[in-house]
Amino acid sequence: MDLALLRTFVTVHRAGSFTRAAALLGLSQPAVTSQIRTLERQLGRPLFLRQARGVTPTTIGDELAHKAAPHLDALVEITETGLDDESSLRTLHLAGPPEFVAERALPALTELTGEDGQGFALRASFGNAEETLEGLAAGHHDLAITTARPRGSLLTATALCDEVHVLVASPRWAKRISTGTLRRKGAPALENLPVIEVHESLPFVSRYWASVFDSRPAAPGTVIVPDLRAALACAAAGAGLAVLPSYLCASAMERGDVVALHHPAVPPLRTYFLVVRTGTLAMPHIARAHDWLLQAATDWC
DSSP, rough: OHHHHHHHHHHHHHHTTTHHHHHHHHHOHHHHHHHHHHHHHHHHHHEEEESSSSEEHHHHHHHHHHHHHHHHHHHHHHHHHHHTTTTTTTTEEEEHHHHHIIIIHHHHHHOOOOOOOOOOOOEEEEHHHHHHHHHHHHTTTTTEESSSSSOOOSSEEEEEEEEEEEEEHHHHHHHHSHHHHHHOOOGGGTTTTTEEEEETTTTTHHHHIIIIIIIISSSSSEOOOOOHHHHHHHHHHSBEEEEEHHHHHHHHHTTTEEEEOOOOOOOOOOEEEEEETTTTSSHHHHHHHHHHHHHTTTTTT
């Protein structure tokens, strides 16, 4: 059986789509379709059920993928490692939200970029969850950090850590609202305060309001900036209230630049996932970075 056909088959099985598999393989969609049909003729069985959106594997397709994928991944590891050039420095392409990657992931991973014989070069790009997962699926990244768990078998996600969200403002605004007032009145006590957010839809504030106050924020965004670090700077400057990850604003709270306005018994959480294309953990530099981040994350929670 032709290994190229099996590789195409496993890629389609993981991608759930001829179109996405073609992009990953660098082939045209007709070429992928032709290879799958050839394999189906050789086996005498259908491997996929064609649907309006993508394909679904048959029982035979699932069985073949289960048997073939580990061996193909092992072959990829051999070819990707580069037997003839063991001294070459591999490059790890990481993607994720700018604040978390900058504040958490990159400081941890830079420890692996040294010349110890196992290091790697590092390239990072920023984006939201949808952009990051699409880039990972298309092969633009090796490792992704997202707040959304991907669906399907093309990508494999592992829970990395949880972040706690904190409602903060400058001391000047905090003086206007006592903890007791906020406890008694809840969200209405905050209606007259300007809001700092990263998007017009107020994703962080809305999630906090729904979780803590069981309501929606009444005030629109006053300051909209595309980076949580900029939101923190605006809050410290007195522009209004903001909902921020605790890891990002902990130092500012210790210095007194911002103050936590509320201390709910169960603070809102958001989970980060570490995501790879299925099978790529067979590649040593990706596996090492993956394991290193999981270990580092035990100190982040």
